[in-house]
Amino acid sequence: MTAHETLQVRVVKKTAEAEGIASFELARVDGAALPPFSAGSHIDVHLPNGITRQYSLCNASHESHRYRIAVLRDAASRGGSTAMHDSVQQGDVLTISTPRNHFALHPAQHTLLLAGGIGVTPLLCMADRLARTGARFTLHYCTRSPARTAFAAEIAASPLAAHVCFHHDDGAPDQKLDLPAVLAAAGDGDKRLYVCGPAGFIDHVVNTAKAQGWPQDRIHLEYFAAPVQDTAGDQGFEVRIASTGKTYAVAPDVSVVEALRGHGIDILTSCEQGVCGTCLTRVLEGEVDHRDMYLTDEEKAGNEQFMPCCSRARSKLLVLDL
Numbered sequence: 618m619t620a621h622e623t624l625q626v627r628v629v630k631k632t633a634e635a636e637g638i639a640s641f642e643l644a645r646v647d648g649a650a651l652p653p654f655s656a657g658s659h660i661d662v663h664l665p666n667g668i669t670r671q672y673s674l675c676n677a678s679h680e681s682h683r684y685r686i687a688v689l690r691d692a693a694s695r696g697g698s699t700a701m702h703d704s705v706q707q708g709d710v711l712t713i714s715t716p717r718n719h720f721a722l723h724p725a726q727h728t729l730l731l732a733g734g735i736g737v738t739p740l741l742c743m744a745d746r747l748a749r750t751g752a753r754f755t756l757h758y759c760t761r762s763p764a765r766t767a768f769a770a771e772i773a774a775s776p777l778a779a780h781v782c783f784h785h786d787d788g789a790p791d792q793k794l795d796l797p798a799v800l801a802a803a804g805d806g807d808k809r810l811y812v813c814g815p816a817g818f819i820d821h822v823v824n825t826a827k828a829q830g831w832p833q834d835r836i837h838l839e840y841f842a843a844p845v846q847d848t849a850g851d852q853g854f855e856v857r858i859a860s861t862g863k864t865y866a867v868a869p870d871v872s873v874v875e876a877l878r879g880h881g882i883d884i885l886t887s888c889e890q891g892v893c894g895t896c897l898t899r900v901l902e903g904e905v906d907h908r909d910m911y912l913t914d915e916e917k918a919g920n921e922q923f924m925p926c927c928s929r930a931r932s933k934l935l936v937l938d939l
């Protein structure tokens with residue numbers, strides 16, 4: 618369930634951008650201008666198979682005639698990327714949400730953008746924005762191979778070219794990303810780091826930056842899917858709704874959202890993977906077992922809020938501010 622405002626859009630162009638990656642240009646069915654968005658924004662796409670997925674907008678943020686997204690076919694797909702690749706064709710009409718931004722750009726004297734694979738999408742939009750405003754920035758774009766590098770030709774032919782360094786796993790050693798050197802070269806001044814990609818890539822970048830003393834509030838990250846969780850040891854627990862005092866059991870194999878939904882209590886959700894932040898709920902009592910990629914480490918340690926679509930309880934009971 619989602620309460621985000623929705624739009625009907627047509628897929629005006631579907632393009633194979635690289636091995637396993639397709640882009641989709643979306644325009645309003647009624648031909649009107651699309652709602653404005655800022656660099657780093659994403660939309661929900663309601664897929665023909667009934668599931669909803671979030672995709673970052675990767676076109677220039679001043680454009681109002683189109684939204685462009687790019688999707689990697691994921692071998693471990695839970696239905697999202699496969700549906701986009703196989704079931705969504707040029708000319709199709711899709712329902713999407715209006716854009717939201719949990720990954721916004723902040724002004725800085727030097728901005729470092731680090732992309733892992735398809736994680737380039739929000740960073741491409743940021744790079745365009747930074748280039749248009751004359752900001753100092755570099756985008757390091759890491760992929761497995763040139764064949765898997767979406768938008769490479771587009772970048773090379775654009776004003777971004779001078780700001781983008783490509784790094785390929787299968788390339789020569791001298792073109793590989795020297796992460797400690799890149800992070801150190803940003804110096805001690807007013808700097809910001811934005812990273813998007815697979816969880817392992819993000820963790821590596823963030824840990825290296827922190828080890829170099831980058832302040833946490835200068836590091837911005839966005840996961841595009843939550844890492845697979847080991848759920849083998851999950852236990853049941855109870856949740857209490859503070860407003861009614863009623864208590865409900867959460868079985869080991871269902872989420873808090875699903876358990877409450879079964880009793881007619883709906884919590885707004887979108888990704889149901891702990892990525893988007895839609896289901897954020899305040900916790901009044903009990904200890905949370907955080908499983909999401911949305912809250913910061915400090916927010917998780919605070920134990921005052923959690924993501925009931927994926928997070929669970931370490932205590933026998935959680936009391937929720939609902």
Ligand code: FES
Nearest residue numbers: 887889894896926
């Ligand atoms: Fe996206 Fe819970 S619905 S984080």
